[in-house]
Amino acid sequence: MANLIKLPNVSGYLIVGLLLGPSFFNFVGSGTAKSLEIISELALAFIAFSIGSEFVLKDMKRYGKSIFIITFAEVMGAIIVVFSVMYFIFHKDFAFSIVIASMSAATAPAATLLVIRQYRANGQLTRTILPVVALDDAFGIMAFGIAISLAKMSISGVKPSFSSLLFDPLVEIAGSLAVGLAIGLILTMVLKKLKSHDDLQVVSLVAIGLGVGASNLLGLSPLLTNMMIGATLVNLLHKPDRAFKSINNFVSSFYVLFFTLAGATLNLSILKTIGLIGVAYVFSRALGKYLGSLVGSLSVKAEKSVTKYLGLALLPQGGVSIGLSVLVRQQLPEYATAITTIIMFSIVIFETTGPIFSKLAIQKAGEINGLDAYRNEQTLAEETDIDDVYCTYIHEGSES
Numbered sequence: 001m002a003n004l005i006k007l008p009n010v011s012g013y014l015i016v017g018l019l020l021g022p023s024f025f026n027f028v029g030s031g032t033a034k035s036l037e038i039i040s041e042l043a044l045a046f047i048a049f050s051i052g053s054e055f056v057l058k059d060m061k062r063y064g065k066s067i068f069i070i071t072f073a074e075v076m077g078a079i080i081v082v083f084s085v086m087y088f089i090f091h092k093d094f095a096f097s098i099v100i101a102s103m104s105a106a107t108a109p110a111a112t113l114l115v116i117r118q119y120r121a122n123g124q125l126t127r128t129i130l131p132v133v134a135l136d137d138a139f140g141i142m143a144f145g146i147a148i149s150l151a152k153m154s155i156s157g158v159k160p161s162f163s164s165l166l167f168d169p170l171v172e173i174a175g176s177l178a179v180g181l182a183i184g185l186i187l188t189m190v191l192k193k194l195k196s197h198d199d200l201q202v203v204s205l206v207a208i209g210l211g212v213g214a215s216n217l218l219g220l221s222p223l224l225t226n227m228m229i230g231a232t233l234v235n236l237l238h239k240p241d242r243a244f245k246s247i248n249n250f251v252s253s254f255y256v257l258f259f260t261l262a263g264a265t266l267n268l269s270i271l272k273t274i275g276l277i278g279v280a281y282v283f284s285r286a287l288g289k290y291l292g293s294l295v296g297s298l299s300v301k302a303e304k305s306v307t308k309y310l311g312l313a314l315l316p317q318g319g320v321s322i323g324l325s326v327l328v329r330q331q332l333p334e335y336a337t338a339i340t341t342i343i344m345f346s347i348v349i350f351e352t353t354g355p356i357f358s359k360l361a362i363q364k365a366g367e368i369n370g371l372d373a374y375r376n377e378q379t380l381a382e383e384t385d386i387d388d389v390y391c392t393y394i395h396e397g398s399e400s
Contacts, residue, residue, distance in 0.1 A: 008115045010259055010355040017263020018352075028264040036261055043258035045212045045226045046251040047110045052230020053244050054130040067128065070296035070306075071135040074314055075105040077292015078285055079143060085284040090277055095151035096335050102147035103324050103343060104285040106140035108316040109133040111351065114255060115358040122370030124303040126362060129313045134227055136314070138173055141221060144324050145169025148331055176220040180228025183207050183214070187229065188236045191243055201246035208247070266348045278345040285346065289314045305365035312361035316354030317347050
């Protein structure tokens, strides 16, 4: 049905979930959704593992600095615009404004990745989106850690230590990457000895599961851990595509369940209580993301397609923001209700419209079905090389 009206599949899954949830028929209640959270956690881990495959070192050496600058700019763009709107226009106190602004930074990679896969997109914009979305979460976690410390300082009047302000989020990021690297190295050594597709699949799934379990046990980020596992694999394994394809062939049903459950957890009743401030948050986050990515792209002289359309592909918001809402409830309970309501409203809007904007971005950039065109070019280039070698051989043979 989504295809009939030219929507991405992800939008269809979310809308069906919305119909099944408490907003309409209530077939999937909050208790049921909570008991199935393991599916969402695994789906996010699979997505993070796939995104890790985009961090090829030789490509990162070429684009790394640009990607870093663009990501930093779009994260800061969202934080600055949202903070300014909340603090200067709505006159909210500093703690509320800085925390909710920091939560605007994270982008949900799942929807964007599936849209890119569905439309077999490839090109400069597509190759920029995936590493930016991946780095975006690392910057978002760090920004939130700093914002929470600043918020506590403003409320209590007690100056936080430098370590709690900077090193706590750094420890989470560094720890996640270290655990991912360790699992990735072991996985690489094991996969080198395996030939069977089934064996590759099972061992890779076990590694991803270990990444999730170890991260939860140590209070780290499963998203960053599994991203690092994927990045380690793609750089050290001779033919990493076999491992990634074995996972991709397995996880399609998880993605369908993940987005349907995500839709089922959205409750439209919050629209009644959200007010103007929720609408302002949605527009200011979108504007900040767009302006930030525009400034970042211009500063590194990125391709025209990246400069014009990257901001549209960075709008989806989901899992990371929900996780940060839980931390707000634990550490700043006085702001939890207001912040969680606004964030959930934002997720309702961006989860349903974000995939549409992602599709629009890659469509405007002319990268839909770009993967097929790229593979055709590669095949043609290989055939041309063979012809050149053959002609040279014949020419040299005739001379001799």
